[in-house]
Amino acid sequence: MNLLSLFRRNNSAPVARERLQILLAHERAFVGKSDLLAILQEEIIAVIARHVTIDREKVQIKLDRGDPISTLEIDVEVPSVAAAAALRRMDRSMPAVAT
């Protein structure tokens, strides 16, 4: 043991406590809804696919649980050709808007 270690306390318990508090707050909220992410992914893909041709393999969903907020990140790769086609369709189907 050197002199430095006398001053450097190994306080890992507060870290454990904080991690548990954040984790359990989410786990309690999602009890019985363990498939939430899978359901979200299916429904979001379905909505997008209604308008744009997308590759189901190119959709990534990430959840970062934090305190006070969590983030849900949805990354959908849309081929440029499909996006342009979808935009054209929308232009045709929508009435012209007077500016």
Add this chain to the structure above:
Amino acid sequence: MATVLVVTSGKGGVGKTTSTAALGAALAQSGQNVVVVDFDVGLRNLDLVMGAERRVVFDLINVVQGDAKLPQALIRDKRIDTLSLLPASQTRDKDALTAEGVERVISELREKFDWVICDSPAGIERGAVLAMRHADAAVVVTNPEVSSVRDSDRIIGLLDSKTAKAERGERIDKHLLLTRYDPVRAGRGEMLNTDDVLEILSIPLLGIIPESEDVLRSSNIGTPVTMGNPTSAAARAYFEAARRLKGETLVVTVPAERRSLMGRLFGRRAVA
């Protein structure tokens, strides 16, 4: 009126079986009629911890399936005659337990004993759910360690939803038993302390069992710690927990080891 108590935790290896044996023995030592029931079908160990492994003839599965009568399967402790054991089967699997069979056995045990203490298997599967199914109260055994606390939180959720009492809209009494606690390390901030765990799990504290050499020694020789070494710190903590189960109000403390001078000098306990 009998009390059915489940000793549960979610996580394995935190001290369910040790605590079942020690609390059961402590209650029996105070004159109560107690049966400890092993629900860990296929991985029974309560018989070994109780020192009754060579006396098992019939088991819980035999009684559930009607192959044996309850009195044939009950093993009375040789040291305390108010303490009995209903062992689990070592050869069958959990699917042999039926909900109706378990209900019938538990209600038969209620007639005979003051306390029916069910030692739950680890996990949240069928065996664990059946062990808690007919409980009036639960002892949630937790180590001051992140994975154990998380699993205890999950088990508390199951106690509030999957037990017969919860389904009837009643509250099941839940008690926290903090085991393998090291007050020195907790004091130094190296281990979750009692307040941390209580704040996270928010169920009342039944007792704090300090990490103790006597617990391993007791299971080595097949004697619950409250019988084999009743003055040890762990045994005193279990005795106090048993008194709280009976409704007494006692301030929760962490009993300390009583060390001899030689023990202090050489850093280990003198052999009693």
